[in-house]
Amino acid sequence: MPSTPLESRLRYEFRNAELLRQAMTHRSHSATHNERLEFLGDSVLNCVVAALLFQRFAKLDEGDLSRVRANLVKQQSLYEIAQALNVSEALRLGEGELRSGGFRRPSILADTLEAIFGAVFLDGGFDAAHTVIKRLYTPILDHIDPRTIGKDAKTLLQEYLQGHKIALPTYTVVATHGAAHNQQFEVECTVPKLDVKVSGSGASRRAAEQAAAKKALDDVMAAAPALAVKPKRKGARAAKHAEAEVVPGVTGVQTALDLRSPDKKERQRVADAAPVAVIRAAHAEPSAGSYAGGEKSERHTIHRAEKGGEAPANAEKTPESTEPQQNHDEQHQVARAADTGR
The missing domain is CATH 3.30.160.20 (Double Stranded RNA Binding Domain)
Known part of the structure; x- marks a missing residue:
């Protein structure tokens, strides 16, 4: 069965054509209208847009996310997307609404678009609805400024x-x-x-x-x-x-x-590139091998004070200066032993 023009614009083909037919039916046309689908589609739309904003704007807090979402799913936004999809072409209205120009009314077109989302959800599941909504909203998300959108x-x-x-x-x-x-x-x-x-x-x-x-x-x-x-x-x-x-x-x-x-x-x-390098450099830690080498090169020998005088409390000798001192100590001990023998 060939796709309808609206399905081509949505890039989604309904398996159950009756769901799309009901979504396009206003309550003025017949008892089987789209208001229940509109209710369902409104919830699906809010969920998908919330997920898209959560993933895209990681630094926005809950209040800002709510503000941006509210403006993306408000009547005027849905009305203009419905216009882009030419939803009015397939809209089914009663005679009174047709005469009064209901096919141009923002509230009717916005509600119909939500009903379409609800119909896609029932026909193909959440993943199908997510794909359709994401395709329509991604170009909008690419251009909005989350810091200002929705502020009066x-x-x-x-x-x-x-x-x-x-x-x-x-x-x-x-x-x-x-x-x-x-x-x-x-x-x-x-x-x-x-x-x-x-x-x-x-x-x-x-x-x-x-x-x-x-x-x-x-x-x-x-x-x-x-x-x-x-x-x-x-x-x-x-x-x-x-x-x-x-x-x-x-x-x-x-x-x-x-x-x-x-x-x-x-x-x-630009914001992400330099700081990461700085943070990594500041927190770089030596390897186990460098620790081992450091212990050898920085090991110190502290000598106790002899009777002849006191060494400073923090006096330190490097390994290179230790050997001469040891020879001097040995000579001193031999001299003392000789004196005792006498």
Whole structure:
């Protein structure tokens, strides 16, 4: 049986075609819909992404791992991957959802993608689901910056300013528009030291502050380029790779995930190379043979003080100086014996 276009894009062929059919069925279409598969696929997706992050980012703590995972499996990310796979092409919707454009709705497409993962799990087991999910997420993981992904604009702006010892920004509500049930807030964000003053609007004060912070962050980076960490230069091939599509058909996933990161492989290679050599040199221990040789070369003879005078407590003689001293002692003993005989 030939693969469907969706199976070709997934690079997975279902043995039980009915599972894929159910995964593509919205509840508005029939009673046999994809919500149970969505529940299962959500758990499988979280498990696989958690394992991928655990293996790739060994230095991230639990909190950062949770933050990165949450942003990789959120609705917007799944929606854009579903777009890349052209999931809407095979989506089965009721007439009402079709008329209202349900095949373009992010929530429906994201839920359908999770249902597909659940169907793959039931059809081929965990290894099959892991392979499919890993293939879709590896290009994304190659470009994300785990230090910034998932952080809102206010947090990023605050961390940037604190890192450069600049006073934190101030947020001021300068205007409100519209009726009480549908207000729009306008908030001004100011960074006096860098002469940055921008405004943003939103349906709530918090949303307006985030919009203003995003503009301020862009302006701060532009106004103080010397403060920013200079990125490593990339070759034409690396730059081309960074702009490549996540999966054939769309580049939106990278935009949605804020794919701004330095060349992690080069940074890790430089960080790992020199310190290891230094540590090994510092902890190098001599062999058993060198210990034996050391004992012979460093052995000392300590002589007791004679009646005629006291030797220093720590006086030491090397093996080369011991023989003359022994001859002198023997002569002294012979002289004493002669005196006694008299």
